[in-house]
């Protein structure tokens with residue numbers, strides 16, 4: 001994992017009438033302040049597993065529906081990835097992981113492809129601590145759009161919905177660890193990733 005050593009950081013702030021979200025990569029003071037605690041718990045699992053220094057602050061109209069905030073955190077985290085690694089040069093690009101957590105098993109594969117796509121399968125149906133599972137799905141869709149990445153998530157096993165989602169967020173963290181690991185050059189037959197190219 002290659003954090004920046006020159007002290008510079010990447011900060012994306014997004015303010016709408018619904019939410020105020022900031023994501024900073026390589027911050028001086030990493031930490032999480034997310035107004036939806038259950039989502040914050042899952043996000044913390046993801047960021048911890050990724051192992052990259054990050055700060056996330058997210059407030060918003062959660063009394064209307066937490067899904068605004070959860071989706072926007074995904075978008076802003078994704079935008080921070082594109083800003084931190086322009087053109088996704090000099091990193092692994094692909095990442096995948098299978099994570100078990102007690103009864104639950106989640107599988108994630110990502111491609112920092114420059115093309116947004118999110119494919120979720122066998123995700124839990126029903127609430128976690130009062131939050132419908134649809135809320136957590138919004139994070140994955142937002143991340144794919146913000147980062148212009150492709151993600152496939154499947155959660156084929158598990159009795160406990162909390163375990164199933166937490167395994168998924170940990171698997172995403174491991175996939176990000178692999179996809180953002182340093183390598184030389186752009187891993188693309190076209191030689192470029194993003195609006196100018198892609199690789200399909």
Ligand SMILES: [Mn+2]
Nearest residue numbers: 041162163166
């Ligand atoms: Mn937990």
